[in-house]
Amino acid sequence: MSDRAIVIGGGVDALVAAHLLARAGREVVLVEERSARDEDGWVPPQIAQELSLELEVQRPDPWAAVPLPQGGRLELWRDMARTVEAIRRVSARDAASWPQFCARIAALARLFEQLYGAAPVNPLSFRFALRVRRLGRQAMEDLMRLLPMSVAELLDDWFECDALKGALAAMGIVHLQQGPRSAGTAFRLLHHHVGSPQGVFRPARSNLAAVLRARPGLEVRSGVAALITVRGGSVTGVALKGGEELAASLVVSGADPRRTLLELIEPGWLDPDLARALCHVRRRGVVARVAFRVPSATRLVLAPSLDYLERAYDEVKYGRVSREPYIEVLPGEQAMEAHLQYAPYARTDGAWDDAGRRELGELARRMLAAHVPGVADAQAQVLAPTDLEADAGWPEGQAYHAELALDQALWMRPLAELAQYRTPISGLWLCGPGTHPGGGVAGAAGYNCAKAILRRA
Incomplete structure (x- = not known):
């Protein structure tokens, strides 16, 4: 059997896990399904220390600017x-x-x-x-x-x-x-x-994903995993869409737990009760991203009150895009991106077609025009929840792969049976944001998973 390790996914957790395993002497192949997006999140210092990384960290100041109803911020x-x-x-x-x-x-x-x-x-x-x-x-x-x-x-x-x-x-x-x-x-x-x-009360943003992607030491294959092959209860490799098969005795998946265990594994290898529990892991996406080619140095927050946020949430409960959503501007030197919530993955009030995206872009433009110079005349580029699923690998548009609620956190993330990153299939591990500690802590799940693998080696 091959001593190779295969890491599935191009997210920051998969990248951290892959480099830690390679640093420990394993031959590592990274199946990069998508390029990781640089997202907000604290990078635990032990990651940079053990991988000898020099990171650029963006810390906007002020960390939030909130328009006031009487004017000013x-x-x-x-x-x-x-x-x-x-x-x-x-x-x-x-x-x-x-x-x-x-x-x-x-x-x-x-x-x-x-x-x-x-x-x-x-x-x-x-x-x-x-x-x-x-x-x-x-x-x-x-x-x-x-x-x-x-x-x-x-x-x-x-x-x-x-x-x-x-x-x-x-x-x-x-x-x-x-x-x-x-x-x-x-x-x-x-x-x-x-x-x-x-x-x-806003996390910093670093270039961790870009630094790890540029770092040597991995064999990188661009492709999409179609099947994790199993024989006798142990992994034997990964088959890619297109037919290529890669042999390995260790597979570490940065994909979401439900896809990894219910779609990439042939039926029959998983206990029916565990499979049923995985089907109930909540991963509902409610976010769209709207980019405008307008520079912005301020993290603008359009969330005027608790009542405003609650009313915005009310509409998504029924599958409708909020008419007055919570919007947060993520600053950029050449372009700004707006986090728009609530926009449901599965709509009852329309579809995520070109018309639906245009409608959402105009909603964001209308709300931001009074606060961000240049937005009124800038072209909007909209990523609906379905686009974030296809482009960024966010299942159902959920950035954290599993909603980070108390019953899906800590020793219950995503399920108590999988919380230690190891799956019931020998040699198959989980390292994505659907595992502890979840999204918003950049690379931590990948770090913890790799450490657990190396302890058992």
């Missing part, structure tokens, strides 16, 4: 004192609350930095209990209270300014078919704060 800065003064202009009470809120959320984020830098912890282990105990009484109470809460309840406890609450709540519902009043969305806000400085 609320700008939230990396400097705590500057943010406090900005908030004071709209609410003295909120300005006084801001430092304490940031400190208490940061204390919890430090715990999750440790949890995300390793395979999922056993919740019954003494080591996990000790970590939580070391938080101290206040942080332990905050953790137990926050995890099941809605992000709206959390923010209503602390603040009164609608614009501030809307900007923060957006990180609790990003890439999620839920609204700010849905249970568990406070955990999502915490998840996206992990790795960020205290008082910054």
Whole structure:
């Protein structure tokens, strides 16, 4: 049997896993189905350290700019004192609350930095209990209270300014078919704060994918996996569309878990109960991307209030594109890209054809024209959820491959039976964002998976 390792997927997790295995001496073939997009996300420092990477990290300042209904903007800065003064202009009470809120959320984020830098912890282990105990009484109470809460309840406890609450709540519902009043969305806000400085609630963006793609040491095949071949309960290789077969004793899949185990594996190798559970892993995409060839240096957030976000969510529950969506501008020197939510993968109010894309582009243009110079006359390039599935490999348009909700997180991501990256088929492992810790932590799933493989070698 070949000692070769095959890594499926061109995402950042697959790239990290492939390079770590190659660094350990394995012959690695990367089946690059698509080129990875540089996405927002904290890069755990051990990844750059072990692979000797020098990364460029974009940290916009202000990290969010929120238009105010009375005119002007609320700008939230990396400097705590500057943010406090900005908030004071709209609410003295909120300005006084801001430092304490940031400190208490940061204390919890430090715990999750440790949890995300390793395979999922056993919740019954003494080591996990000790970590939580070391938080101290206040942080332990905050953790137990926050995890099941809605992000709206959390923010209503602390603040009164609608614009501030809307900007923060957006990180609790990003890439999620839920609204700010849905249970568990406070955990999502915490998840996206992990790795960020205290008082910054937007992740940085790095060139990790581009650096790894340009790095030598891998045999790269451009193609699409059609079948993971199995014999006697162990993987034997990968067959590509087009007929080419690659032999391997180890296959690491950065594709989503459902596709890997239900579409790339022949029926019969998987336990029926596990197959049934995989069918119920939620991966509903609700995001479109709209690009305008207009430079923008500001991370503009159009999420005026909690009520606004909840109403935007209401429409997607029935398969309709929100008429007033949450929009966030991702800055760029030559072009800006707008994250538009909520736009359902499966529509009941139309189709994702050319007319549907044009309609969405005009909606984004109309909402952004008053805030971003040049957008009114710029051409819109729209990627609907179906396009993000085809071009970026986001199943059903879901960037995280499996929705990051409490029942699909930590030691239950994507399912408890698969949370340690190993599958029931010998030699087959999962490393994509559908595994722990999920999207928004760049390369961590690939790193943790590769480490688990090497420990068993």
